[in-house]
Amino acid sequence: MKLLILDRDGTLNRGRDDKVASPDEWEPLPGALEAVARLNHGGWRVVLVTNQSGIGRGLFDMASLNAIHVKMHRQLAAAGARVEAIFICPHAPEDRCDCRKPLPGLFLQIGARFGVPLADVPAAGNSLRHVQAGAAAGCPTHLLLTGASAGLAGHEAAAIPGLPPGTQVHADLGAFADWLLAQPVPAAKTAA
Template sequence: MKLLILDRDGTLNRSRDDKVASPDEWEPMPGALEAVARLNHGGWRVVLATNQSGIGRGLFDMASLNAVHARMQRELAAVGGRVEAVFLCPHAPEDNCDCRKPRPGLFRQIGRRFGVPLAEVPAAGNTLRHVTAAAAAGCPAHLLLTGPLAGLASAEVQALPDLPSGTRVHADLAAFADWLLSQPAVSKNPA
C-alpha cells in the first residue's frame, strides 16, 4: 500500500491566525488540490494528520470541523482527488497529550489503523512541528516552504537547528507531488 500523510493548514489549505472554523473560511492553497489528485492517480492513498486545538479551546465544535472537511472533500472530488481519512488532535497545547504534533501520536495511530510500517510512509507538512512528529514516528519527513518558513533559501532551511536529519525540502505540495511521483517503484518481493 502506498500511503502518504499530509498536514492540513498551510499545506492543503491556507492557514489563518484565527483558525479555520467554518467551511466558508477554508481556502485551498494554489495547486494543492490538483497535487492530491495527481498523487491519488499515481496510486497514493492520502491521509491528513492535523492539530485542531480550536476544539479544545472552544473556538469551534466537531460539527463545524466536519463541515470544513466535507467542503475540502467536495473541492478535492471536483478535481479528481480524495483524502482517505483525517486524523486530528482536538486538544489544547496545555493538555500535554501524545497526539498533538510535534509528538508522534497521530502518526502512530495512522500506522496502526492502516497496518503499515511508518518507515514506508512519507509525511509532508509546512511546519517544523509536523516534520518533527513525522521523523519521531519513523516517517520520511518532507518540509514544504508554504508556511512560516516561506521565502527562506533551501540552505537556510537545511541549517535550522530543529530540522530533523534527512528531511527533504520542497517549495510546495505540487513540488512534493512531482518529486514523489518521479521516484522509482520499490518492489516488496524481489525475484
Template sequence: MPERLQKLLILDRDGTLNRSRDDYVASPDEWEALPGALEAVARLNQGGWHVVLATNQSGIGRGLFDMASLNAIHAKMHRQLAAVGGRVDAVFFCPHAPEDGCDCRKPAPGLFHQIAARFGIPLANLPAAGNAVRHVQAAAAAGCPAHLLLTGKSEHLRGRLGQGAEADLAVLAPELPPGTQVHDDLDAFADWLLAQEAAETPTLPVAQGATP
C-alpha cells in the same frame, strides 16, 4: 481489522492543503485551498497513493469552534477534492489545547502511530509532508520519511534554500530533524515522489523483433 493499503502518505492540513490563518480556520468560509494543492493530491491518487491528513486542531480545545464546524470544513475540502478527481481517505486530528498534555498533538507522534495502526503499514513506509516544523518533527519521531514544504509557516524560507540543501536547512531551520527533504510546495513534492517511483520501476525488456 485494520485496512491494509500498499501506498499511503501523510499530509499536514493548514498551510499544506489550504491557507493557514493566525486566528485558526474556524468555518468552511475560512477554508481556502492553496493553488495547485488539490490537483497535487489528485495526481498522487492517480499514481496509486492513498492520502491521509494528520492535523492539530486545538481550536476545539480552546473553544473557538466545535466538531460540527470541523466536520463542515472537511466536507467542503472533500467536495473540492472530488471536483478535481482527488481524495483524502481519512483525517486524523488532535482536538486538544497545548496544556492538555496529550500524545497526539504534534510534535508528539501519536497521530502517526494511530495512522500506522489503522492501516497496518510500517511507519518507515509512510512518507509525511507538511509546512510546519512540528509536523516534520512528529513525522521523524514516528520514524516516517519527513518532507518540509516551503508554504504556510515555512514560506519565509523560500528563495533562501536550495532544493534538498540540507546544509542550508541546518542553518536556517536548525530545529528540523536531520535528513528532512525540502520541496517548494505540495505540487513539487508530488512531482518528486512520482518521479522517485518511476525511477525505481524496472523497465521490461522488449522481445526481439517486437515493436517497442
C-alpha cells in the same frame, strides 16, 4: 500500499493566525488539490494529520470542523482527488496529550490503523511540528515551504533550526508530488 501523511493548514489550504474555524474560511492553496489528484492517480493514498486546538480552546466545535472537511472533500472530488482519512488532535497545548504534533501519537495511530510500517510512509507538511512528529514516528520527512515555512525559502535544509536530519525540502505540495511521483518504485512493490 503506498500511503502518504500530509498536514492540512498551510499545506493543503491557507492557514490563518486565528485558525480556520468555518467552511467560509477554508481556502485551498493554488495547485494543492491538483497535487493530491496527481498523487492519487499515481497510486498514493493520502491521509491528513492536523492539530485543531481551536476545539480544545472553544473557538469552534466538531460540527464546524466537520463542515470544513465536507467542503474540503467536495473540492478535492471536483479536482479528481480524495483523502482517505483525517486524524485530528482536538486538544489545547496545555492538555499535554500524546496526539498533538510534534508528538507522534497520530502518526502511530495511522500506522496501526492501516497496518503499514511508518518507515515506508512519507510525511509532508509546512510546519516543523509536523515534520518533527513524522520523524519521531519513523517516517521519511518532507518540509514544504508554504504557509508558516514560506519565509524559509532559499535556506539550506541544514540551516533550518529544529529540522530533523534527512528531511527533504520542497517549494510546495505540487513540487513534493512531482518529486514523489518521479521516485522509482521498489522491486518488491511492483510484483503482481
